[in-house]
Amino acid sequence: MIKPVALPHACRLLNHGPTVLVGSAHGGLRNVMAAAWSMPVEFDPPRVAVVIDKRTLTRELVTASGGFTLSIPCHQVLDLTYTVGSVGGAELAASAGGDKFERYRIDAFDGPVLGLPLIGGCVAWLECRLIPERHTEDAYDTCFGEVVSAQADARVFDEGHWSFRDDNSELHTLHHLGGGHFAWPARMVQARVLPVG
Amino acid sequence: MIKPVALPHACRLLNHGPTVLVGSAHGGLRNVMAAAWSMPVEFDPPRVAVVIDKRTLTRELVTASGGFTLSIPCHQVLDLTYTVGSVGGAELAASAGGDKFERYRIDAFDGPVLGLPLIGGCVAWLECRLIPERHTEDAYDTCFGEVVSAQADARVFDEGHWSFRDDNSELHTLHHLGGGHFAWPARMVQARVLPVG
Numbered sequence: 001m002i003k004p005v006a007l008p009h010a011c012r013l014l015n016h017g018p019t020v021l022v023g024s025a026h027g028g029l030r031n032v033m034a035a036a037w038s039m040p041v042e043f044d045p046p047r048v049a050v051v052i053d054k055r056t057l058t059r060e061l062v063t064a065s066g067g068f069t070l071s072i073p074c075h076q077v078l079d080l081t082y083t084v085g086s087v088g089g090a091e092l093a094a095s096a097g098g099d100k101f102e103r104y105r106i107d108a109f110d111g112p113v114l115g116l117p118l119i120g121g122c123v124a125w126l127e128c129r130l131i132p133e134r135h136t137e138d139a140y141d142t143c144f145g146e147v148v149s150a151q152a153d154a155r156v157f158d159e160g161h162w163s164f165r166d167d168n169s170e171l172h173t174l175h176h177l178g179g180g181h182f183a184w185p186a187r188m189v190q191a192r193v194l195p196v197g
Numbered sequence: 198m199i200k201p202v203a204l205p206h207a208c209r210l211l212n213h214g215p216t217v218l219v220g221s222a223h224g225g226l227r228n229v230m231a232a233a234w235s236m237p238v239e240f241d242p243p244r245v246a247v248v249i250d251k252r253t254l255t256r257e258l259v260t261a262s263g264g265f266t267l268s269i270p271c272h273q274v275l276d277l278t279y280t281v282g283s284v285g286g287a288e289l290a291a292s293a294g295g296d297k298f299e300r301y302r303i304d305a306f307d308g309p310v311l312g313l314p315l316i317g318g319c320v321a322w323l324e325c326r327l328i329p330e331r332h333t334e335d336a337y338d339t340c341f342g343e344v345v346s347a348q349a350d351a352r353v354f355d356e357g358h359w360s361f362r363d364d365n366s367e368l369h370t371l372h373h374l375g376g377g378h379f380a381w382p383a384r385m386v387q388a389r390v391l392p393v394g
Contacts, residue, residue: 012374012375015233015234015373015374015375016214016233016372016373016374016379016380017213017214017215017216017233017236017372018214019213019214036212036213036214037212037236037237037238038236039214039234039235039236039246039248040234040248041234041248041337041338041339042337042338047337049236049246049337049339051236051237051238075386078386078388079388079389079390079391080391081388082388082389082390083388083390083391086390087390087393092393096393102394103393103394104391104393104394105394133332133333135330135332136330136333140238140239140244140246140341141238141239142238142246142339144337160375161374161375161376161378162374162378162380164380175213175214175372175382176212176213177209177212177213177358177359177385178209178212178357178358179358180387180388180389180390181358181359181385181386181387181388182213182385182386182387182388183213183359183361183382183384183385184382184384184385184386185372185380185381185382185383186382186383186384187380187381187383188374188378188379188380188381189272189275189378189379189381190377190378190379191275191276191278191279191280191377191378191379192276192279192377193276193279193280193283193284193377194276194277194280194301196284196289196293196300196301197299197300197301197302
């Protein structure tokens with residue numbers, strides 16, 4: 001059910017503020033972490049910003065490889081999302097050995113353009129080429145990227161639009177409130193433009 | 198029901214990716230616009246990033262005053278949120294006269310630190326001092342700010358936590374999917390950390 005998403009529609013995947021999983025790999029190492037802090041910054045060319053703490057393994061791999069992936073998790077991978085946001089990749093390797101993919105049996109597949117890891121069980125996937133911005137990376141841990149591929153599970157995102165319904169609630173995106181509490185957008189509503197008074 | 202929020206908790210207001218209303222004022226002019234693209238970048242000191250198109254009146258006022266506000270709208274101001282995101286402040290003044298506050302009868306109140314406009318009917322409010330970053334403002338329309346005051350409606354955010362329940366659904370935050378379609382986080386769930394396999 002995975003379909004490509006046209007690049008000018010890629011930012012719609014992030015528009016409503018879901019928590020994402022940041023995937024990275026370089027020189028035989030790979031990692032995945034959860035990030036609640038990401039946003040689009042431009043539709044076309046599609047560009048995003050994501051906050052990645054400079055003390056993390058992810059940040060090291062992103063800087064070294066010049067790219068990262070964003071996988072958008074859903075209700076069916078709730079515990080995994082919280083887990084990869086709570087456990088550091090370097091700490092895991094030091095204490096238990098191996099990486100998160102091995103130790104949590106995470107199903108990953110390679111992105112079509114950069115070959116970086118995308119996370120199975122999610123509902124949308126973006127590959128991003130890092131746009132080096134040394135100052136904002138240093139001062140705000142904010143990394144900019146240009147989206148070079150986008151895909152989504154057509155059962156919940158198709159023809160450029162999310163569709164959150166009662167019959168696909170396991171595929172709804174997750175929005176982290178803090179401490180492992182997540183909200184999920186179980187309802188949709190259409191707004192109208194008010195007339196000038 | 199409006200209570201102050203401790204500054205180290207201010208970023209929790211934005212953590213789950215809600216659409217925000219950006220308020221601004223300078224030299225007798227004021228404006229409000231919707232923005233789907235914002236995120237925290239640091240908990241303490243609390244800092245945020247928000248994308249504000251350089252062609253907007255809001256951007257002009259933010260640059261001139263050195264500050265902006267973020268009001269977090271909820272279901273009860275759904276149409277207003279979409280409207281102030283669809284109608285430009287400068288265009289409205291040129292065509293119909295007046296500003297959005299007058300023409301859409303928007304109830305605003307002054308922020309306690311910067312005196313910038315906060316929007317009534319919302320559920321949380323932040324005042325931010327602009328951190329001037331000329332390059333990212335130019336290249337990505339991304340404006341950084343330090344949060345200097347935070348408040349929330351205690352019926353839905355209290356003691357540092359959101360509480361989205363069936364009995365306060367009118368106060369749930371809005372998450373823009375595009376084209377006036379909004380999702381709202383009608384459900385909450387607690388995740389657990391998985392054991393290492």
